[in-house]
Structures are given as C-alpha cells and as structure tokens.
Amino acid sequence: MPGDKRREQILQSAVDLFSKRGFSGTTTKDIARLSGVSEAMVFRHFSSKDELYGAILEAKKCSEALHQFPWEGNQALLKAIEERDDFGVFYNIGIQALTKQESDIAFMRLLFYSALEGHELAERFFGEYVLEIYKFLGGYVERRQADGAFKRIDPRLVVRSFLGMLIHHSLNNILWDKRRLILDISNEEAAKHFAEMILSGVSAERTAAK
C-alpha cells in the first residue's frame, strides 16, 4: 500500500480509538492492530504518539469541523437572516448543529476528551469556532434588538441558552441516553422546539412565536 494511503488509514484508526478511549487509554499497539499493520509501521509514519495526535488536529476532518460554520453555504440560513425571519435563523442553525453533531460522534467525543485532558483541540475549537458563533448569532440578536423586535437581554446569554439546549441534547444522545430512553425525537422536532423556546423568551411582542 502506498505511503499516503497507509498514513491516512492509521490516522483514521487513531481518531476512532482516541475518541473511544481517550489519548492515554489508547495504545499504539491498538492503533496498529486496527490498521492491520505492525506497530513499527505506525512509528514509521508518525515519529511519536504525540505527533499522531498533532496530525489529527491538522487532518482534513478536524479542520473542516473547526472551520465550517453554520452559515457557510447554508442558503436557507442566509436567506432567513436577510429577511429577518427569526424562527428561520434559530431553526436552521439548530438543524445544522444537531445534524452535524449526530453525524460525527467520533469528533464530538474527541472534543470532549480533549477538553478534559487539556489537549490543544479543545482550545482551538473554543477560540476558532465557539467564539465565532457567539459573534455571529449574538450580532444577529443585537440587530433585532436595534429593530425593536427583541427584548434587551444580554445577547451572549441568549446565545448561551440556545447553544445549551442544542449541545446538551446532542450530549445526551451521544453520552448518556444512547438508547433514547427519556426522549426520542427527530432533529427537526428538537430544533423547532428549541427555536420556539428561545424566540418566546426574547421576542418583544406580546404573542409568543408560533
């Protein structure tokens, strides 16, 4: 097998295992076995276990996850923002977030491990992704407050509430309630509910959002 392809394969095995068992819970032997090669091959492609972790950060998958913001290439969302369709804005961000999180559980777990273990991924995710979300969505809330459409609540608190619902819901599905014992609903239903909940909390009008 050519070097590039093998390298990719080992990297993928490492992502799988690090996301399942964490960095210190994964051995280079495990990674080699899952890749179907000997341990020596792992160290031929990556000079150390740490470098292997570093390579994951640079890998296509992580870079994408870190830089593909909800609003990029999301026509429905951009349209909603332009038209000041508040429900559309929150609903589309919600759907996008829940779908993404559901489709890449390995990345989510990697992210949580890295936050606990104090690895670089968590820091980068926070600085490059989360902060941007606060800026973007918080900015939208500010604009709607200037329009007189939203109540004058700290926009950051609005964003925190909304992200809280989304992330906690995913976290539940990924970590605790994998078999959906408590609640088994579609991402669409969840996003709809969360968006409505936020809107009735921030809307200046007396009638709650429908």
Added chain:
Amino acid sequence: MPGDKRREQILQSAVDLFSKRGFSGTTTKDIARLSGVSEAMVFRHFSSKDELYGAILEAKKCSEALHQFPWEGNQALLKAIEERDDFGVFYNIGIQALTKQESDIAFMRLLFYSALEGHELAERFFGEYVLEIYKFLGGYVERRQADGAFKRIDPRLVVRSFLGMLIHHSLNNILWDKRRLILDISNEEAAKHFAEMILSGVSAERTAAK
C-alpha cells in the same frame, strides 16, 4: 495513621487525580505520591486500581451527589412548588444546580470522564439521578398544564431545554471558558435568566414572565 483515615486520604487523592486526568491517565504512583505514602500502601488498602475506582463510587461524596436531589431540604423550592410559583420553581432548581456544580468541579469532571470511558458512575448517575429530575420537574410541568397555566408542550422537552441551559453553562465554566472570557455572570443572574427563558416559552398567558 489509623487505617480508616489513611484509606480516606488515598481515596481523596484518587478522586482528585482521576477527575483531572481520567482513569487511564492516572498512575497508582501518582496517587501514592499525592497521599504522601508509598505505592505499597495504596495496594494494602485497595487490592487493585479498579477496586479503587469502585470504592470511589461507594464513597460518601459520590453517594451524596447521586442522592441529594434539588428538592430535598430545599424549603424555598418546596414552598414554590406548593404555591405554584413557577418562577420560584425553576429559579430555585437552577440556583441549586449551578451552585452544586460549581462547588464540586472534581465530581463533575469525574462524571464526564466516566461517561466517555463508559464506567459505571455515569450509568448510575443517569439512572438514579437524571431520570428522577425528569420525573420531578416533568411532573410539575404536567400539573401546571392541567391547571391551564402552561402550554401543551412535551414536558420532557421542557426539562431537556432547562437542564440544557444549566448544564451547558456549568460545562462552559468548568471546561472551556474557565477564565470567563465570553460571559462572566453570577449563578443568580444565570438562574434568573434561564428560568425566565423557560417560562416565557411555556406560559399559556400572552404576557411573558417578568
């Protein structure tokens, strides 16, 4: 030092280290050093590292965290429930949760590690604690729906939204935004905001909760 006290001391060191670095990221040597004893002492009190983890589950601290529900001994909350003071109910649960989570960061981290690593603590926490919260708070929501005071939304979705805000806020403070770069507010402010947000989302009246 007497056996009981030493045992307690080693257990505490283990909690500290497991919560900081996870199970596989912590060595028995680390635990011994932090306890100020030799490694042999650790194995005198606990026959294996696994048993040490098991003992943590049985320890006073974890049992308390697993069985001290927000409504036990919380007069303000019980009074609010009796009086159907909706804001009081959500606000007091919020304060209680945020305060507890802030005061026992080690337990929170242990809980997250255990969820990722698939240890028993996470399962027990979910089955013995989280489910009870859903029953209790969901039950209150149902009662208020019967009163005609709350909209007919799935109570579990209401609870999920509220817990989402609370847990995500704590998680942010513990894991990502330790220096409170995005948002630095008191637990009281946060609980007040989250309670108001939920209430305006579920209230049947046309005027949002103040």
Added chain:
DNA sequence: GTCTATATGACGATAGAC
C-alpha cells in the same frame, strides 16, 4: 502501618532483515 525492593508485564519506540 509503613517501607524498600522487586516481579511481571505493558507501553512507547528502535534496529535491522526482507
């Protein structure tokens, strides 16, 4: 109860043959 010393194996990493 506490230690030093040590057994046994796992883990990260390398050497060298093919």
Added chain:
DNA sequence: GTCTATCGTCATATAGAC
C-alpha cells in the same frame, strides 16, 4: 513498505523486612 525482534521505561501489583 513491511515485518519480527527487542530495548528501556514505566505501570500494576507483591514479598518481606521493620
């Protein structure tokens, strides 16, 4: 590019002296 064999170190766990 791939392997087997191996090295040094660290980790869990034990033996036995004090």
